[in-house]
Amino acid sequence: MVDLNGDRGRHERKSPSTSRIRNMAISSIFICAVAYGVAVLARDGLSSSQLVKPFKLPAQSVFIDPKSFAVLGGTNTTFRESSFDTFFNPTSTAPPFFQIFDPSFLSILGPNPSIREVASNATFAFAHEAPIYVAATDEVFFASNDGGLLGMSDLEHNNVVGKISLKDVDTALAANDSVINVPVTFLDLPDTIQMTNGGTGPYRSSLLLSTSGRGPRPPSIALVNPKAPHNVTVLLDNFFGRQFNSLNDIKRALHHLVSRHTHAYLFFSPYAHSYGFLIHFRPNPLLPNQVYRFDPESGAVWVVATDFDKCNGIAFTADGKTAYITDTGAAGGFLGFNQTEPATIYAFDVDARTHVFKNRRVFAYVDTGIPDGLQVDLKGNVYSGCGDGVQVWNDEGTLLGKFFSGMTTANMVFTTRGRLVILAETKIFVADIAAQGIAPISP
Numbered sequence: 001m002v003d004l005n006g007d008r009g010r011h012e013r014k015s016p017s018t019s020r021i022r023n024m025a026i027s028s029i030f031i032c033a034v035a036y037g038v039a040v041l042a043r044d045g046l047s048s049s050q051l052v053k054p055f056k057l058p059a060q061s062v063f064i065d066p067k068s069f070a071v072l073g074g075t076n077t078t079f080r081e082s083s084f085d086t087f088f089n090p091t092s093t094a095p096p097f098f099q100i101f102d103p104s105f106l107s108i109l110g111p112n113p114s115i116r117e118v119a120s121n122a123t124f125a126f127a128h129e130a131p132i133y134v135a136a137t138d139e140v141f142f143a144s145n146d147g148g149l150l151g152m153s154d155l156e157h158n159n160v161v162g163k164i165s166l167k168d169v170d171t172a173l174a175a176n177d178s179v180i181n182v183p184v185t186f187l188d189l190p191d192t193i194q195m196t197n198g199g200t201g202p203y204r205s206s207l208l209l210s211t212s213g214r215g216p217r218p219p220s221i222a223l224v225n226p227k228a229p230h231n232v233t234v235l236l237d238n239f240f241g242r243q244f245n246s247l248n249d250i251k252r253a254l255h256h257l258v259s260r261h262t263h264a265y266l267f268f269s270p271y272a273h274s275y276g277f278l279i280h281f282r283p284n285p286l287l288p289n290q291v292y293r294f295d296p297e298s299g300a301v302w303v304v305a306t307d308f309d310k311c312n313g314i315a316f317t318a319d320g321k322t323a324y325i326t327d328t329g330a331a332g333g334f335l336g337f338n339q340t341e342p343a344t345i346y347a348f349d350v351d352a353r354t355h356v357f358k359n360r361r362v363f364a365y366v367d368t369g370i371p372d373g374l375q376v377d378l379k380g381n382v383y384s385g386c387g388d389g390v391q392v393w394n395d396e397g398t399l400l401g402k403f404f405s406g407m408t409t410a411n412m413v414f415t416t417r418g419r420l421v422i423l424a425e426t427k428i429f430v431a432d433i434a435a436q437g438i439a440p441i442s443p
């Protein structure tokens with residue numbers, strides 16, 4: 001989505017109230033670092049109730065036992081007042097690092113995880129959304145912030161789509177450079193692509209983008225050739241003649257749920273969504289914020305979920321039977337932050353016949369910022385970009401751990417090698433872990 005968390009968290013980390021929280025909490029934190037038990041605990045299927053035997057912590061990680069902060073009250077306790085301005089970092093560890101809340105996070109990290117900053121530009125939020133991994137060239141594509149803090153885009157200026165080469169990342173990692181900043185290449189795209197905010201694929205060997213539109217130019221779903229000349233085919237740009245609200249995230253889901261159809265549908269969460277309006281680059285929204293299904297073969301569009309404040313990120317399990325949608329209502333653009341509004345991930349069953357999202361239930365509520373982009377790994381764990389990094393839950397909604405970047409992190413993408421590429425506005429992080437993403441549906 002748009003960067004509505006901004007960098008506020010980073011500035012606020014030095015505030016006296018947060019350091020008091022940290023200092024207070026750290027005295028009771030139970031950090032295990034004993035060199036046995038790890039083999040047992042790293043096995044799949046471990047639940048939190050099987051804690052808390054001593055286990056070996058991988059590099060760059062801290063264990064924060066939920067019991068250690070279940071009670072914080074005391075004479076001088078200062079509680080967090082803002083989910084947007086303060087972090088929960090009781091060990092005061094410098095990011096990036098892994099926060100482990102449940103030892104089953106170890107099976108996601110694997111025995112030898114690492115997380116490194118690989119690209120950075122302090123004055124430009126070049127890495128915001130729409131992460132797409134193109135295996136053929138070992139590149140990750142992404143869009144800069146559209147209309148938000150350090151996005152360098154607004155009503156008068158489009159945002160940009162860039163890419164990094166993971167070969168460059170490998171070369172830099174192998175060289176043991178203390179600071180890595182691989183080159184970012186920006187694509188020269190035609191005017192039909194305005195304010196890219198979502199991406200998935202590759203689909204038909206192309207990047208599949210969803211855009212928010214800009215001024216009178218409509219939001220759209222479009223295919224973009226990942227290679228020069230980056231020609232574009234727009235697949236959809238209206239709902240029966242009415243412009244969509246700013247489109248946000250997009251995913252494809254499996255088709256075999258519906259026997260009479262032979263292809264995958266595209267699902268997009270306005271996202272039909274009103275952020276383009278709320279950050280001043282789009283007119284008033286003309287539709288509810290709801291989730292659509294689109295059939296690129298027939299051109300037909302359906303609404304599959306409604307009743308959101310601001311629906312945003314979208315993801316499916318590998319079998320396509322469960323859908324997740326984030327609602328980022330707490331971030332209200334020019335209306336400001338309101339943490340009594342949703343910062344919530346909902347889960348749904350995807351109806352096998354109609355693909356309507358049914359049996360909506362709360363999946364997780366996040367402690368910092370809003371849950372933005374979503375990905376699901378092969379084992380069904382759910383990853384969301386939040387105000388402090390990537391947070392990870394198992395399929396029961398238990399928070400297992402965080403890839404703590406210490407900054408607003410909108411989205412992330414798995415590559416084929418157990419690697420997670422994390423977009424954090426002004427930085428990109430690469431985490432090498434054990435978990436694997438769901439391969440794109442071919443073609």
Ligand SMILES: *[C@@H]1O[C@H](CO)[C@@H](O)[C@H](O)[C@H]1NC(C)=O
Nearest residue numbers: 020024073074075076077078
């Ligand atoms: C609370 O803070 C005051 C002032 O800094 C200090 O004198 C006192 O010892 C603190 N009390 C506790 C229980 O930490």
Ligand SMILES: *[C@@H]1O[C@H](CO)[C@@H](O)[C@H](O)[C@H]1NC(C)=O
Nearest residue numbers: 120121122123124125126152
């Ligand atoms: C950061 O981005 C700005 C805006 O595109 C650009 O002018 C500047 O050269 C970039 N800085 C670095 C270090 O890449």
Ligand SMILES: *[C@@H]1O[C@H](CO)[C@@H](O)[C@H](O)[C@H]1NC(C)=O
Nearest residue numbers: 171172173174175176177178
């Ligand atoms: C990088 O560091 C690792 C661990 O310290 C070391 O084993 C390796 O030889 C180093 N590689 C280079 C190219 O210096």
Ligand SMILES: *[C@@H]1O[C@H](CO)[C@@H](O)[C@H](O)[C@H]1NC(C)=O
Nearest residue numbers: 206223224225230231232233
């Ligand atoms: C780009 O152009 C090539 C050559 O005409 C065509 O094969 C391809 O489908 C186009 N891609 C898109 C996304 O329009």
Ligand SMILES: *[C@@H]1O[C@H](CO)[C@@H](O)[C@H](O)[C@H]1NC(C)=O
Nearest residue numbers: 335336337338339340341342
């Ligand atoms: C925050 O949202 C709640 C619930 O919608 C509303 O009652 C309240 O007035 C809002 N607060 C502000 C400051 O806008």
